[in-house]
Amino acid sequence: MDIYADIRALVAAEITRLGTAGQLPDALDLSGVQVQAPRDASQGDLATNAALALAKQARMKPRDLAEPLAEALTDHGDIESVDVAGPGFINLRLAEGAWRRCIPAVLDRGIAFGDGDIGAGEAVNVEYVSANPTGPLHVGHVRGAVFGDALAALLAKAGFTVTKEYVINDAGSQITALARSVHLRYREALGEAIGDIPEGLYPGDYLVPVGRAIAGSDGDKWLGVDEAEWLEPFRRRAVVEMMALVREDLATIGIVQDVYFSENQLHLDGRIDEVLAGLEARGLIYIGVLEPPKGKKPDDWEPRPQTLFKASEFGDDVDRPLKKSDGSYTYFAADIAYHFDKYKRGFKRQIDVWGADHGGYVKRMRAAVTAVSEGEADLDVRICQLVRLLRDGEPAKMSKRAGDFVTLRQLVDEVGRDVVRFIMLTRKNDAPLDFDLARVREQSKDNPVFYVQYAHARIRSVMRNAAETFPEVDLSPAGLADADLARLSDSAELDLVKQIARWPRTVEAAALAHEPHRIAFYLHDVAASFHGLWNRGNEDPSLRFIIGEDVVLTSARLALLEAARTVIASGLAILGVEPAEEMR
């Protein structure tokens, strides 16, 4: 149940009814009508902008529209009072009982409370991480990984059918460099002194076991033979090994994707030719010469005829090359084929999660998706800005075992998986993020992970104690659902009830905006309400949760706490963070 949606439906029904009855214009477009909580709670529980939103098309003054509507709403049982305020807002105060009804609903549904249906089962593809398979994941990958994973979970909760995908860039020249690096390590494993790793190859120690493994399985069969012979097998073997490494890394922060898609397969299957032929047939490809970039002309720039895609017809600034000067495909061409493949697999909604350094690539990719799907598919690209690693406010220094970067694993080893995931989601994706290794391990409210976890653990603790006080009472969610909730009458208690009631709407809004960080902020707010309620008991013992001589009151309060705990667990599940049972 979503009380916001219920009241909006009620408002819409009344407008329609008044239209039919001739008191308001008929057949108004109600799409702009919203019901939301006013910023200032003294104005009421809920407010609707209906009169303001409809004034123009109804050709009426907002207040003239608001009056009859307010009058009509007064009759509804859940609505205690109605008044018209400001330019034409209709402020509603709901009966306390209407709010309290969400508590048994939460207890009944558990963490499924908040599951929505705005997705209506529609297929969405979320592609994230997609790091080049040339080594372990590093901190630069983590934010996108966590963001994409949480976004996928959020969309699933909102009722979309989500596929989580990783595209393996296993076709480019960096894989050739990787294969050569592995071959060096292979020779090393067979006893050769290889000296320093040459410039342009991958120096990281993580390739040592790969070379050793090949030496173990294949012996010396790749020694002293032409590169032409060993290169392809080494490329394949190296990619397999690196992807195993990547998946292990992802598993440490709880990420398992549904599809790992090989870009190389697109080349092998001739799918790039295919999609380009389609574009060519529609006149969207031509041979042309691009202008040099203004203000920053590369030294070796020369006019060069290339195969170009008319990206500028679909909103990009210039047309984009599909083939390199040697005639081979650009990465962009492969990416077009890849996104076309997703479209053919049924994804009209596609989301790509990229790092900040790919910002300049967004327009052309969106243009290409529009072109190949003939406007049927929509691609949203979410750019994750950089993460600055700090320690007590200073740039963090960590040993860099894997070449020249800090790995995901080092980060997880130091602060733990839940902290990594939560902190990465405490900022909008398009804002830079400071990750302070010292602060996130503090057990204080400076640390939002701790703060939310603590709220959950505290509620668990209350439940354990209540079970000792009332051993004969059924304190399970099902048992508490029958509690006499009319006993919840303190304003701080009702505030928490109202916050819990906002959960379904929070999920819906965050999913539509593709903004999982809103979940993290909501959870922080719920935790704050709970901690506040707790401390009310310090000031006034009659507001404590466990009242030894009053099992009915205690049950009502425990029902509220269990609902709050459930919503926190429900939100943490989206973020991929374990709810804590106790803090030690």
Place this chain on the structure above:
RNA sequence: GCGCCCGUAGCUCAGUCGGAUAGAGCACUUGAUUCCUAAUCAAGGGGUCGCAGGUUCGAGUCCUGCCGGGCGCACCA
């Protein structure tokens, strides 16, 4: 030079498809422990929402221009 993103309290940031008197944490001041971790809470002060125009009943939010910062900028992936 061009494109994208960001600019909100001293600091770090929220801000609901445009809504009412712009919010939270930190820091500062003051206060609160018989429940169940004070690992928390309550109260107070603190703002030209970068600047200037525009759109409209209404703009932190949308549009245009400028200022400041980040990222990117033929054929790399």
